Amino acid sequence: MTATGTFTPRPGAAPLVRQVLAQARMETRLLLRNGEQLLLAVVIPVIVLVGGILAADKVGLEFATTAVDTLTPGVIALAILSTSFTSLAITTGFERRYGVLKRLGASPLPRTGLLTGKVGALLFVELLQVIVIALVALGFGWSPVLTPGSVFGTLGYAVLGTAAFAALGLLIAGALRAEATLAAANLIYLLLLAGGAIVFPASSYGVMGGLLAVLPSGALGTGMRTALIDGAFPLTPALILLGWTAVGAALTARTFRWE
Amino acid sequence: MSSSPSDSVSSSAVLIDGLEMRYGDKVAVDGLSLTVERNTITAVLGPNGAGKTTTLETCEGYRKPDKGTVRVLGLDPRSQRRELLPRIGVMLQSGGAWSGVRAVEMLRHIASLHAHPLAVPMLVDRLGLGECGRTPYRRLSGGQQQRLALAMAVVGRPELVFVDEPTAGMDPQARRTTWELLQELRADGVTIVLTTHYMDEAERLADQIHVIDRGRLIVSGTPFELTRSGRESTIRLVVTQPFPPHAPASLQRALGPQIEVQPIHEQSLLITGPADANTLATVSKWCADHDVLPESLTLGQRTLEDVFLQITGRELSR
Numbered sequence: 001m002t003a004t005g006t007f008t009p010r011p012g013a014a015p016l017v018r019q020v021l022a023q024a025r026m027e028t029r030l031l032l033r034n035g036e037q038l039l040l041a042v043v044i045p046v047i048v049l050v051g052g053i054l055a056a057d058k059v060g061l062e063f064a065t066t067a068v069d070t071l072t073p074g075v076i077a078l079a080i081l082s083t084s085f086t087s088l089a090i091t092t093g094f095e096r097r098y099g100v101l102k103r104l105g106a107s108p109l110p111r112t113g114l115l116t117g118k119v120g121a122l123l124f125v126e127l128l129q130v131i132v133i134a135l136v137a138l139g140f141g142w143s144p145v146l147t148p149g150s151v152f153g154t155l156g157y158a159v160l161g162t163a164a165f166a167a168l169g170l171l172i173a174g175a176l177r178a179e180a181t182l183a184a185a186n187l188i189y190l191l192l193l194a195g196g197a198i199v200f201p202a203s204s205y206g207v208m209g210g211l212l213a214v215l216p217s218g219a220l221g222t223g224m225r226t227a228l229i230d231g232a233f234p235l236t237p238a239l240i241l242l243g244w245t246a247v248g249a250a251l252t253a254r255t256f257r258w259e
Numbered sequence: 260m261s262s263s264p265s266d267s268v269s270s271s272a273v274l275i276d277g278l279e280m281r282y283g284d285k286v287a288v289d290g291l292s293l294t295v296e297r298n299t300i301t302a303v304l305g306p307n308g309a310g311k312t313t314t315l316e317t318c319e320g321y322r323k324p325d326k327g328t329v330r331v332l333g334l335d336p337r338s339q340r341r342e343l344l345p346r347i348g349v350m351l352q353s354g355g356a357w358s359g360v361r362a363v364e365m366l367r368h369i370a371s372l373h374a375h376p377l378a379v380p381m382l383v384d385r386l387g388l389g390e391c392g393r394t395p396y397r398r399l400s401g402g403q404q405q406r407l408a409l410a411m412a413v414v415g416r417p418e419l420v421f422v423d424e425p426t427a428g429m430d431p432q433a434r435r436t437t438w439e440l441l442q443e444l445r446a447d448g449v450t451i452v453l454t455t456h457y458m459d460e461a462e463r464l465a466d467q468i469h470v471i472d473r474g475r476l477i478v479s480g481t482p483f484e485l486t487r488s489g490r491e492s493t494i495r496l497v498v499t500q501p502f503p504p505h506a507p508a509s510l511q512r513a514l515g516p517q518i519e520v521q522p523i524h525e526q527s528l529l530i531t532g533p534a535d536a537n538t539l540a541t542v543s544k545w546c547a548d549h550d551v552l553p554e555s556l557t558l559g560q561r562t563l564e565d566v567f568l569q570i571t572g573r574e575l576s577r
Contacts, residue, residue: 005447006381009418012374013345022371026364030357099354103411106319106349107372110341 013108023109023117028124031087040082040189041125042132048199049075049133053140065229072137072144073224074199076154077161079129081198081217084122084162086185089169092118093181096173101258122162130158145231153227153234160241161220167248168216174256192217201225213237216244272297272419272450273318277327280313280474287313289474290327295467300441300451302465304458304563306573310474311454312352315421318452319349332419345373348412348420352427355408356396362407363392366414373415382410387436402429409437413444420444422453426460438464458563462486470567477570482563491561494530494542497554501525506549513545514538521569526554529568534558 013019031037049071056067063070095101104114134142144150173181192198195205196217202209212218219237226234273295280288288310295301303311316322317329320336320343329336334343356365363383370376383389386406391399399407405425412420425441426434441451441464455461461468462482470477470485478485502525510528511520518532530542539558546553568574 005443007377007413007416007444007447007449009346009447009449010375010416011346011418012415014372014374019372022368026360026368029364030359033359094358098356098358099351100357102321103349103351103355105321106344106347106351107369108345108415109372 016110016113019109020113020117020120023114024120024124027091027118027121031083031091031121031125032128034091037087037090040086040186041079041129044193045075045079045082045129045133046136048078048193049136050140052199066141066143068137068140068142069144069229070201070225071199072133072142073228074201074221075133075137076130076228077157077198077217077220077224078193079133080126080158080161080220081165081192082189083125083129085165085169086189087125088118088122088166089173089185090182092170092173093176093178093185096257096259097178099259105258119162119166122166123158126158126162144228147231149233150227150231153232154224156233156238157220157223157227157241160223160238160245161216164216164220164241164244164248167245167252170256171248171252174252174258197221214240216241219244270297271295272299272332273301273452274330275314275318275327276329278314278317278324278329279326280310280317280322281325287474288317291471291474291476292327293469293476293479295450295452297450298445298448299466300445300453300464301467301469302461303452303454303469303471304456304461304567305454305471305477306456306567309456309471311456311471312423313474314471315423315452315454319347319421320344345415346418348415348417350408350412350420350422350425352423353404355411356404358395358397360396361393362388362396362399362403365396366407366410369411370414375416376414377416379414382414385436385440386410387433402433405429406433406437409440413440413449417449419450419452422451424455425453426455426457434460458567462563468563470563470570472567472571472573478566485563485566486561491531492534492558493561493565494534494539494556494558495565496528496530496542496546496556498526498546499552499554502528502551503549506551509549510542510545513541523568523572529565531561531565531569 052071053067169185172184176184196215197205197209197212198217198221202213202218202222205212213222219240223234223237226232271294276292278288278291291314303314305311313322317324318331318336320340323337331343332346336343363379366382367379370379383392386409388403388406388410391403396404405428409422409425412422426437429437445451465482467479468482468485469479507520507522507528514520518530518534518538521529523529539556542556
């Protein structure tokens with residue numbers, strides 16, 4: 001047979017790096033195209049930030065630093081929660097429903113490549129969120145500590161928080177039906193926003209504070225605040241997030257159904 | 260030239276041996292064995308629920324055989340899946356794309372996962388996807404979704420393509436386009452395994468047909484072999500009242516030994532053999548003589564539908 005036909009077989013997988021980048025680009029485009037996800041990712045955190053600053057002003061809430069300096073790290077943590085947990089869970093739930101995961105499962109892209117692509121898309125969207133939130137915060141006079149320690153702490157906690165929440169998001173998406181995932185992921189987001197010690201420090205919740213600090217939301221909030229207010233990298237919240245990542249990933253690996 | 264067993268394994272595109280698949284208590288595939296030769300279009304034909312999709316998905320590595328062996332291009336679809344996947348193309352029966360993704364965008368994405376993909380614009384053009392290229396997947400018609408799924412299956416230039424009900428719900432024009440593409444793929448050296456419950460699709464397209472029912476292989480052969488085309492005809496007699504019990508034997512005597520009379524159910528008979536207008540007249544006269552009132556009496560070429568009916572006593576497509 002001569003290799004002249006249009007469809008003459010010439011199979012082969014693209015290099016893994018190219019596949020992962022393609023997957024990350026695709027998922028980023030789809031995330032940015034989805035209006036509801038953008039509401040969750042940008043609009044709500046900005047409303048919380050602005051609302052928090054104005055409310056703190058009005059009712060005379062006392063923080064150790066200015067309201068904007070206290071709230072912005074937590075709002076960044078909230079943005080990370082919204083993308084790496086809620087958005088990821090919902091999109092993955094519907095990918096299961098619509099057979100996307102099944103179809104990609106028959107493509108050359110391995111599962112690890114799919115996961116890496118997803119995480120890449122999450123980190124990119126989070127970067128965009130942080131830029132928007134930082135610009136708004138700077139408009140309100142935000143003055144974060146800018147040291148190698150604070151940059152390392154912020155990036156480190158962004159990655160640790162993403163890992164923990166992504167593991168938990170995938171746990172829900174892989175076990176529940178798409179609609180149930182949608183409901184659960186949004187509900188948990190709202191509950192953690194209100195009472196998860198993510199935007200407000202755990203200490204503002206009184207006796208509950210100690211308990212909330214071990215939630216992934218509390219740990220991520222504490223880590224972000226310590227990084228951006230004190231320029232340090234606290235170890236305990238990092239270990240808590242790693243613990244949640246390990247538990248979430250182990251359970252996900254056991255329970256995740258691809259169809 | 261001597262050929263060892265491993266040669267014969269690697270020379271066929273698909274080898275299924277004693278496959279058994281269960282969903283709980285329900286047996287979906289029941290000791291199925293069949294072979295697909297390279298460079299053919301092979302149809303797996305059967306009614307809904309016959310086990311076609313389960314069999315295909317086992318070949319694609321989605322499901323683990325409960326019993327038996329499956330080899331695809333000489334590889335185990337489970338343990339050698341990563342090696343196998345770039346070499347095969349998969350068309351799922353439905354879904355397989357994000358609801359918000361645009362048709363061409365999805366195709367480009369699958370193409371980008373392969374090393375030497377086909378030119379996407381060419382494929383878009385060939386399958387008539389140009390007009391809906393920027394349409395989100397959820398707003399594509401069923402036929403457009405099918406054609407996109409087919410494009411996704413072939414874009415990576417695979418050696419072997421599994422297509423599950425490729426033309427279900429397509430309009431006649433789209434069906435022809437799909438058939439032409441599959442024929443061209445074969446001409447260029449691609450092996451195609453398709454499931455269908457359309458007998459005309461199997462008859463027109465396939466080099467080899469495996470008819471399965473209730474998870475078992477019923478008969479295999481070329482369309483010509485299965486229908487013994489040209490030499491045999493069938494007459495189907497449907498009557499308004501149930502036949503008297505002696506009717507088949509009596510009609511058989513009237514028609515002679517050349518012709519086979521087979522009751523399908525109490526109001527329907529299948530008459531197979533070198534039947535012609537005379538046979539029809541004999542049947543008609545027999546009806547009059549026995550006070551049997553025909554509802555329909557049709558003479559036609561023996562089709563796969565008749566083959567299926569003869570073997571299983573049931574209609575293929577209903």
